[in-house]
Amino acid sequence: MAAGVVAAGVLVAPGAPAASVAPGADSVQRGLDRLVRADGVPAALASVKGEGKGGRARTYTAGVGDLATGAAVPRDGQVRIGSNTKTFTAVVVLQLVAEGRISLDDTVDTYLPGVVRGDGIDGRKIKIRQVLQQTSGLPNYTKRDLQPRYYEPRELLDIALEYESEFDPGESWAYSNTNYVLAGLIVEEVTKRPFAEEIDRRIIKRLGLRHTYFPTPGDATIREPHPKGYYQEAPDAPLRDITELDPSWTWAAGQLISTNSDLNRFFTALLTPGRLLPAPQLDQMRTTVRADYFGKGARYGLGIVSRPLSCGGLYWGHGGSYPGYETRGGATDDGRAANVAVTVQPTDKAVIPHVEEVVDTALCRRR
Numbered sequence: 001m002a003a004g005v006v007a008a009g010v011l012v013a014p015g016a017p018a019a020s021v022a023p024g025a026d027s028v029q030r031g032l033d034r035l036v037r038a039d040g041v042p043a044a045l046a047s048v049k050g051e052g053k054g055g056r057a058r059t060y061t062a063g064v065g066d067l068a069t070g071a072a073v074p075r076d077g078q079v080r081i082g083s084n085t086k087t088f089t090a091v092v093v094l095q096l097v098a099e100g101r102i103s104l105d106d107t108v109d110t111y112l113p114g115v116v117r118g119d120g121i122d123g124r125k126i127k128i129r130q131v132l133q134q135t136s137g138l139p140n141y142t143k144r145d146l147q148p149r150y151y152e153p154r155e156l157l158d159i160a161l162e163y164e165s166e167f168d169p170g171e172s173w174a175y176s177n178t179n180y181v182l183a184g185l186i187v188e189e190v191t192k193r194p195f196a197e198e199i200d201r202r203i204i205k206r207l208g209l210r211h212t213y214f215p216t217p218g219d220a221t222i223r224e225p226h227p228k229g230y231y232q233e234a235p236d237a238p239l240r241d242i243t244e245l246d247p248s249w250t251w252a253a254g255q256l257i258s259t260n261s262d263l264n265r266f267f268t269a270l271l272t273p274g275r276l277l278p279a280p281q282l283d284q285m286r287t288t289v290r291a292d293y294f295g296k297g298a299r300y301g302l303g304i305v306s307r308p309l310s311c312g313g314l315y316w317g318h319g320g321s322y323p324g325y326e327t328r329g330g331a332t333d334d335g336r337a338a339n340v341a342v343t344v345q346p347t348d349k350a351v352i353p354h355v356e357e358v359v360d361t362a363l364c365r366r367r
Helices: 027-037 082-098 128-133 153-160 177-191 195-207 260-270 279-285 351-364
Strands: 043-049 057-063 239-241 305-308 314-317 320-322 325-331 337-342
Touching (some): 027 057, 043 260, 057 260, 082 128, 082 260, 177 195, 260 325, 260 337
Antiparallel strands (some): 043 337, 305 314
């Protein structure tokens, strides 16, 4: 996801960032070092968990945490995880399905009557399943250049409804943050509680994700040790510190802050029937459609993405693109997990596949 955000204080990355391949450094560390040295990201962080319940956990860093001061990258530092939030949102909706409070085959109008109307858009024809699977046809509100300020969720939905439907519900697939803002509004309508409280109660506290939180309205900071996040208008443009910004423009589609290790814990728990979702709802979540947007062989379930591994099999995750940060990762059914973050949303399209290669390397290394 992206928006027309700006930040003061232009910073230029040093010609030789603090990344080097130490003798005997493993393949994940080498991958992070290459991201800094060859791709020019200010910093890269990773957390990797080995196979099984007792799998070894390791964290990695490369680069510089603050280009202005040269400060080190905090190990397992907090970052804005962007659209990984969508998986959390989908889990809450599917928990409500398991409780009998929502049906995936109900329409949006069942819960928000008359709210979703526009050019070719009718909430009486859009199913909850289609909202979660990005097959609703709802246009993305980020078609508008969003300026840095506070946004109410209904305002984001209203912006989306100014645009024409992408396609009839169920007829195609297209990535739209609007789907997950709408999902958050449905959660609030059904539970009569703030969406952030439901995320915290149902997932964060339940799993003990001590470094994950949903920022409160107006909170533009990142609370715990974190690397600075940078914005770059073009591949050769200077980097701008954009760490602090109002995240409300993403809400249930991308507002969470977390760490790579907390994401590993979340995705590992999610793939274990009964930890977050009963088996029937987990099966529904993992029923996928083709989603080339996420790369060759990728498929989209209900708020979760499956991607093939070079060593065979696949992994489940999501990933997030947010001004200042890019995250990729997920977990396998046998308990391996890896998440990688870099501290700029790359303008060079070649960089993101390099981040995904580090994830692949980590998950294919069985130790």
